[in-house]
Amino acid sequence: MATLYFFSALLLTVVVSVPINVSGSAYCGPVEATNKDLVQFPLNLEFLEAEFFLNSALGHGLDAIEPAFAAGGPPPIGAQKANLDPVTRRIIEEFGYQEVGHLRAIITAVGGIPRPLYDLSPQTFAQLFDKAVGYKLNPPFNPYSNTVNYLLASYAIPYVGLVGYVGTIPYLANYTSRALVASLLGVESGQDAVIRTLLYEKAYEKVWPYNITVAEFTNAISSLRNELAMCGIRDEGLIVPLRLGAENRTESNILSADSNSLSYARTQPQVLRIIYGTGSEYRPGGFLPRGGNGKIARSFLDKA
Structure with missing residues (x-):
């Protein structure tokens, strides 16, 4: 257990010392955007979650349920039913249906965007986990092979949308939009809490066949996201040093939050840096090989 605490502290210390510029802007403030564009931007995450959850639980995605929502955008690459x-x-099936509802709510309120091309193949997740732990895992990490792997892969996605919603609400222009995004945030927070709780039950177990515990994987993923976003610690794994625990009294960290146990916030560029996996909102990759859609995401690609 002492080794795990040391590993956790080391990862979180590394985050503080990362370069402030990684092939792109290190700007951490808000973007200038219309209310409509701010509400539409999360569709990039909602589509991603819908396709990942639905395909993993049911073996089919959004096109089998609400094909019009995709607005002509291509189906995801590599998504498959999970074991x-x-x-x-x-639980994951329910999450998938919830994401369909989220898409409907946003599209109804402000209009939709074409579904971007997503790469949900095992290879994309393997690259993410290799980058997180700092070396190539053998065999490559496969999110679809078993429940623990899948929950770890799920850990990598909803939280990004959650902190994005927290970062968006203060800049929305009217009550209707704030009420919508707050309601979306509530369910995204619940999904993240469920995933983290299920993983915490196995926090000290080794993930077969790797010599890495569940908690160590979550800390590595959170540290990677902090590194990619380049705006400080706004993401924490399941086991943290006391200085990062609730009221500095616990090393358990089922809910990631700041020193006052308030949710962390991220801006749209920070979200893109993470889901692209490149550390740059100007350079697509990862889950979005061609980049996100909507005016905010495309504005950065137009400047690349």
Whole structure:
């Protein structure tokens, strides 16, 4: 256990010392955008979550449920049904349907955007996890192979949308938009809490066949996201040093939050740096090989 605490502290210390510029802007402030564009931007995450959850639980995605929502955008690459235990499969199926509702709510309120091309292949997740731990895992990490792997892969996605919603609300111009995004945030927060709780139950277990515990994987992913976003610690794994725990009294960290146990916030560029996996809102990759859609995401690509 002492080794795990040391590993956690080391990862979080590394985050503080990362370069402030990684092949792109290190700007951490808000973007200038219309209310409509701010509300539409999260569709890039909502589509991603819908496709990942639905395909993993059911073996088919959004096109089998609400094809019009895609607005002509291409289906994802590499998504497949996951080998999940019955309880987890039911949870993920529910999450998938929730994401369909989120898409409907945003599209109804401000209009939609074409679904971007997503790469949800095992290879994309393997690259993400290799980058997180700092070396090539053998065999390559496969999110679809079992329940623990899938929950770790899920850990990598909803939280990014959650902190994006927190960062968006203060800049929305009217009550209707703030109410919508707050409601979306509530469910995204719940999804993240469920995933983190299920993982925390196995925090000290080794993930087969790697000599890495579940908690160590979450700390590595969170540290990578902090590094890619380049704006300080706004993401924490399941086990943290006391200085980062709630009221500095606990090393458990089922909910990631700041020193007052308030949710962290991220801006749209920070979100793009993470989901592209490149550390740059100008350079697509990762889950979005051609970049996101909507005016905010495309504005950065137009300047690349």
